[in-house]
Amino acid sequence: MLTLNIDWFQPFDGVTYSCSAIYLSINNLLRKERYKKENVVLVRLMPGPSEVKTSQINHYLCPLVAKLNQLYSGAAIPTNKCPSGTLVHAAILLVACDIPAARKTCRFTLHASTNACHICNCWFSCCLDGKGMDCSGFIFSDWIFNTDEENKRNAERWR
Structure with a gap:
């Protein structure tokens, strides 16, 4: 190991x-x-x-x-x-x-990213003061995961 x-x-x-x-x-x-x-x-x-x-x-x-x-x-x-x-x-x-x-x-994801992670479509909202992300209110059962096709499309678009 x-x-x-x-x-x-x-x-x-x-x-x-x-x-x-x-x-x-x-x-x-x-x-x-x-x-x-x-x-x-x-x-x-x-x-x-x-x-x-x-x-x-x-x-x-x-x-x-x-x-x-x-x-x-x-x-x-x-x-x-x-x-x-x-x-x-x-x-x-x-x-x-x-x-x-x-x-x-x-x-x-990077420190300033509003996307929760690379495998789902969950996004953080910005705090009212505009200095950071509001990470509250995430409900795992509501997460929508990216498909392989979406990941490939996003990777090609980024490239």
């Missing part, structure tokens, strides 16, 4: 420059071993000078998703004990990142 970690950081003091690391930790390891540098899998570095946009992050994640799909089905990986390879299966257990990275990575 893997944890996908994504975080942006400022590598230089006094300079506005933001890069990001995408890395995996192996949850099957003991906690004291899990985050040792030899046990963390660095997947990608996303260069600056600024954070990637939501529309760009998939370009960084697509190769990882392809490899994870292979690992989910099982892949023979050589080890010290079994140089010819041993069958390994893996899956993402959770995603650990801050709120802006979670919104970009997990397809959550």
Whole structure:
């Protein structure tokens, strides 16, 4: 079981420059071993000078998703004990990142969005003072979920 970690950081003091690391930790390891540098899998570095946009992050994640799909089905990986390879299966257990990275990575809506989420047609109304969203009054049984066709049409329209 893997944890996908994504975080942006400022590598230089006094300079506005933001890069990001995408890395995996192996949850099957003991906690004291899990985050040792030899046990963390660095997947990608996303260069600056600024954070990637939501529309760009998939370009960084697509190769990882392809490899994870292979690992989910099982892949023979050589080890010290079994140089010819041993069958390994893996899956993402959770995603650990801050709120802006979670919104970009997990397809959550942005902080100023009036749409409740990406899978339904529920909308927040603006507060009377115009400073935020009124999130009250949501009744799950009233939610209208998007169809696959609507999602595809919206994606094409956005593209």
